[in-house]
Amino acid sequence: MNFFNELKTILKKNIRTYGMFIALFVIMFTFSLLTNGVFMSPRNISNLINSMGYIAVLAVGMTLVIVIRHIDLSVGFLAGFLGAVAAILITRTNLPLPLVIVAVLLLGGLVGLVNGILVARLNIPAFVVGLAGMMIFRGALLQVTSRTGTIIVPSRQFNAIGNGFIPDINILPGYHFVTLLVGALAIAAFVLMEIRNRNTKIRYNFEIPSLPIFVAKLLFISFLIGYVTRILAMYNGLSWTVVIVLIVVTIYHFITNRTVLGRYIYAVGGNPEAAALSGIDVNKITYFVFASMSMLAALSGILYTSRLQSATTTAGTLFELDAIAAAYVGGVSAAGGVGKVTGSIIGALVMASLTSGMNLMGVGISYQYMIRGGILVIAVIFDVMTRNRFAGGH
Structure with a gap:
């Protein structure tokens, strides 16, 4: 099964989970344009x-x-x-x-x-x-x-x-450094947790998505966390x-x-x-x-x-x-x-x-x-x- 066919199948099976993310993205994109x-x-x-x-x-x-x-x-x-x-x-x-x-x-x-x-x-x-x-x-x-x-x-x-807002240590001009640090730690924790869950499923012979799909999911969610963290860090931080x-x-x-x-x-x-x-x-x-x-x-x-x-x-x-x-x-x-x-x-x-x-x-x-x-x-x-x-x- 190629990447896009597998992605389509996963989205179809998990429409309850991913539907709200799609809705949020559409709402934010629409209001940003308007x-x-x-x-x-x-x-x-x-x-x-x-x-x-x-x-x-x-x-x-x-x-x-x-x-x-x-x-x-x-x-x-x-x-x-x-x-x-x-x-x-x-x-x-x-x-x-x-x-x-x-x-x-x-x-x-x-x-x-x-x-x-x-x-x-x-x-x-x-x-x-x-x-x-x-x-x-x-x-x-x-x-x-x-x-x-x-x-x-x-x-x-x-x-x-x-x-x-949480205090900052003023290392990076124009950005709330502690917020960026918290975002980076959150991304690292998310990636490690997902890898651990995947390895556990492999050990018990559960069905798992292919490696490209898994990597795409990690990159997408890490990007979202990073993007929101950066926006917050440009104002007053967390x-x-x-x-x-x-x-x-x-x-x-x-x-x-x-x-x-x-x-x-x-x-x-x-x-x-x-x-x-x-x-x-x-x-x-x-x-x-x-x-x-x-x-x-x-x-x-x-x-x-x-x-x-x-x-x-x-x-x-x-x-x-x-x-x-x-x-x-x-x-x-x-x-x-x-x-x-x-x-x-x-x-x-x-x-x-x-x-x-x-x-x-x-x-x-x-x-x-x-x-x-x-x-x-x-x-x-x-x-x-x-x-x-x-x-x-x-």
Whole structure:
């Protein structure tokens, strides 16, 4: 089989995985042309990536919730409420910042555990639990911000989480050297990991792509990492928001791909009855996924509050819908059992790119909502059309 025929076959077999990358490339290329290159400017790309951080974190958690065939509508206003709790603890107590962050994350995990118990033990539909949570935390947010309407956060350390950038050592004029170094290390780690995975598959006689295809994949993804790193290095470099998102994605990618817990999550999503019969505790998996979701909602609230440098009465509005859209666009199946956390990040990037591009072009907010809704419908149609043929893997 020649190179192009093999490439065509691989793309066809893995259309769920590669479709979102193609969509992202088309969107970015189109907006770059329509805005005369402004869309791909270092400043805009940096702002775009930083602004999607709080949704990307939510999308990671939502991916696992959808994988096990549930939905959580409470996470938007839960993020807003817990962001306000963080602001109150910082402004009205003398607690150290790390302790505030840990306390808010644990509070989020506790809320999620309660949600998981309601869903798994009491068999209340997750949609209803999420809807109730949405109303409860909307009210709680209004209550804690009722005195002033907006809680200004004066802490420079806290605000740096959403607005600060990693420090540089100023070796290369015009570039953020540390960001370039991090990009180079990321490329090296990616290449070594792919070579190791390929050798493992060869050892166990698994089917693998030919060497030219494998090398082409390494070169293409290394180029993408390098290109994005260079653009960021031409502005202020990597932000702390991006670092946090990368850490979250790395942890969840490891959990879902390298641990027994990850295999159990996909088994429960694929067929809960069969998973239970094979000895998997479906309830415990549900507890973990919902607790994890709400803890990530707490982190999302911290990122958002830090970025605004304040807690507001509208914080969290429609966050859950953006997270659900990012997960579906990123390749999660509406039927459960299929989806990657890395895909949800690409989905979040697709939705953020659409918003950024339309803002640069001056598209009205009403049309923006309609277009984003249309993209979501297309993503679900794509899922339904490909599910039977490509539901074999995650």
